[in-house]
Amino acid sequence: MRILTAEQLSEADKISIKKQQISSEELMEKAASLVFKEIHNRLQTAQIPIKIFCGIGNNGGDGLVVARLLMEQAYSVEVFIVNYSDKRSEDFLSNFQKLKNLDRVRPVLINSETDFPEIKSGDFIIDAIFGIGLNRPAEGWVAKLIDRLNESGAFKLSIDMPSGLFSDKPTDPDSSIIHADFTLSFQTPKMSFFLPESMDYVGDFQILDIGLDKEYLAKLKPQAVLVSKGIAQSLYKPRRKNSHKGDYGHLLISGGSYGKMGSVNLTATAALRTGCGLCTLYIPRCGYEILQTNLPEAMVLTGDDQDFLSGYPEDFEPDGLCFGMGAGTSDKAKTALEDMLKRTKKPVLVDADGLNILSENKELLKLLPENSVLTPHPGELKRLIGQWTDDFEKLEKVKKFSQKYKIIVLVKGAYTFIVNREEVYINNSGNPGMATAGSGDVLSGVIASLMVQGYSPLSAAVLGVYQHGVSGDIAASEKGYEAIMASDIAANMGIAFLRLTESDEA
Ligand SMILES: NC(=O)C1=CN([C@@H]2O[C@H](COP(=O)(O)OP(=O)(O)OC[C@H]3O[C@@H](n4cnc5c(N)ncnc54)[C@H](O)[C@@H]3O)[C@@H](O)[C@H]2O)[C@@H](O)CC1
Numbered sequence: 001m002r003i004l005t006a007e008q009l010s011e012a013d014k015i016s017i018k019k020q021q022i023s024s025e026e027l028m029e030k031a032a033s034l035v036f037k038e039i040h041n042r043l044q045t046a047q048i049p050i051k052i053f054c055g056i057g058n059n060g061g062d063g064l065v066v067a068r069l070l071m072e073q074a075y076s077v078e079v080f081i082v083n084y085s086d087k088r089s090e091d092f093l094s095n096f097q098k099l100k101n102l103d104r105v106r107p108v109l110i111n112s113e114t115d116f117p118e119i120k121s122g123d124f125i126i127d128a129i130f131g132i133g134l135n136r137p138a139e140g141w142v143a144k145l146i147d148r149l150n151e152s153g154a155f156k157l158s159i160d161m162p163s164g165l166f167s168d169k170p171t172d173p174d175s176s177i178i179h180a181d182f183t184l185s186f187q188t189p190k191m192s193f194f195l196p197e198s199m200d201y202v203g204d205f206q207i208l209d210i211g212l213d214k215e216y217l218a219k220l221k222p223q224a225v226l227v228s229k230g231i232a233q234s235l236y237k238p239r240r241k242n243s244h245k246g247d248y249g250h251l252l253i254s255g256g257s258y259g260k261m262g263s264v265n266l267t268a269t270a271a272l273r274t275g276c277g278l279c280t281l282y283i284p285r286c287g288y289e290i291l292q293t294n295l296p297e298a299m300v301l302t303g304d305d306q307d308f309l310s311g312y313p314e315d316f317e318p319d320g321l322c323f324g325m326g327a328g329t330s331d332k333a334k335t336a337l338e339d340m341l342k343r344t345k346k347p348v349l350v351d352a353d354g355l356n357i358l359s360e361n362k363e364l365l366k367l368l369p370e371n372s373v374l375t376p377h378p379g380e381l382k383r384l385i386g387q388w389t390d391d392f393e394k395l396e397k398v399k400k401f402s403q404k405y406k407i408i409v410l411v412k413g414a415y416t417f418i419v420n421r422e423e424v425y426i427n428n429s430g431n432p433g434m435a436t437a438g439s440g441d442v443l444s445g446v447i448a449s450l451m452v453q454g455y456s457p458l459s460a461a462v463l464g465v466y467q468h469g470v471s472g473d474i475a476a477s478e479k480g481y482e483a484i485m486a487s488d489i490a491a492n493m494g495i496a497f498l499r500l501t502e503s504d505e506a
């Protein structure tokens with residue numbers, strides 16, 4: 001699914017209206033009917049008090065249509081017009097008239113704080129105050145109304161956008177924004193749904209296809225692409241019957257230090273569970289017995305140092321390299337990274353302490369082979385690219401960084417972003433149970449394993465992040481969020497691949 005801006009979407013509205021020879025009022029009726037259906041499916045005519053707050057633009061117009069359709073099904077509905085301006089949109093006005101014609105309803109105008117209705121925690125609030133037309137933060141009594149709705153404890157369903165939230169630019173966290181429990185959004189998700197600073201306002205969300213012109217939408221340059229199972233399936237390379245382990249690549253994983261050999265174990269387990277043909281570990285001597293005992297499928301080479309990673313194995317030509325987990329940031333580890341980067345032209349994956357070494361020795365960034373993959377979490381990212389003022393600025397900085405060094409950069413989080421120069425992919429699989437020690441080590445193993453199996457680094461990153469999330473979802477369904485350990489994510493990778501290759505109908 002492609003993520004578009006408010007501007008692109010309102011242009012698409014206009015073009016679709018023209019091409020489909022419908023009026024904008026008909027498009028509004030169609031969009032709002034879909035919202036109504038979702039609510040009706042869930043409420044099944046239950047007589048809970050529904051309070052609909054409508055602005056005076058087209059988002060408010062949607063709210064009015066939903067109000068009319070709910071009333072036709074005998075729901076208990078009260079309508080409040082958040083009358084912040086007299087510039088009512090045409091489609092708002094015609095739906096306002098239609099609603100008044102129903103005779104059973106008297107929409108209440110709110111012109112100031114004294115008009116605020118009482119809101120009880122058992123009410124069902126529909127928020128249709130502002131949509132993608134928001135062009136400045138909510139202020140004055142409208143802001144106070146939003147605060148009041150948030151404080152009420154009532155369930156809040158937002159139409160298209162939580163009111164007060166911008167779709168594709170930063171919103172001041174001190175401004176008043178509806179804290180939705182659920183958002184029903186039109187045609188495409190909006191960028192702010194996925195960013196850590198704003199995702200909590202949206203609650204769970206669902207996208208309603210209101211039938212905007214597909215041909216036109218396809219021509220637009222998206223802000224980002226939301227990775228779906230379909231995309232992951234299109235990247236997947238099925239195994240050939242006539243193949244051997246040499247066809248699936250040899251990965252070298254370099255990392256570990258005294259007390260941190262577990263990270264290399266997790267990365268290697270994940271890499272082997274993701275299907276690389278061979279896996280060699282390059283580690284300090286202290287890890288030799290640990291890894292040979294724990295993971296007989298992997299081969300082990302050690303450097304000269306007992307406790308720290310050092311040097312790089314002589315005469316060794318793997319198909320791909322993964323560096324950093326548990327490596328520490330000692331001078332020896334730095335030299336090990338430098339030696340490795342000087343010896344390879346193939347894209348590498350750098351994670352964890354490898355990223356910290358790069359942050360402390362920025363000259364090493366220039367040695368990264370083109371299309372190498374960096375997998376920082378927010379702290380590591382800050383050390384790499386510097387502080388940012390908001391999530392949108394962060395994304396721009398990451399794009400520039402990716403362009404400058406010709407590399408692929410992940411921004412790990414609840415939604416992991418995969419940034420390849422100007423292109424952005426957002427992953428939607430996974431769950432909060434995966435916020436656990438070693439989860440990132442597993443991710444590195446998954447992506448690096450795909451890289452040596454002939455996937456392009458970008459495909460490996462997109463598919464790897466998606467599969468890592470699916471595997472975590474399988475672990476969560478079996479164990480619950482709290483009990484997930486990183487090794488469970490690696491262990492479920494096989495089932496995640498089975499799920500990937502099964503069709504949804506099956
Ligand atoms: N035909 C269409 O264009 C369709 C539009 N749809 C709905 O229309 C919405 C967009 O409608 P609009 O463009 O009318 O905009 P909104 O309804 O989001 O906002 C209304 C107007 O409020 C004003 N405004 C913005 N920020 C304000 C603030 N902080 N304080 C006071 N006033 C402010 C702006 O002038 C804006 O046009 C979408 O989010 C969606 O809900 C849907 O019905 C689908 C079809």
Ligand SMILES: [K+]
Nearest residue numbers: 127130159161
């Ligand atoms: K809204």
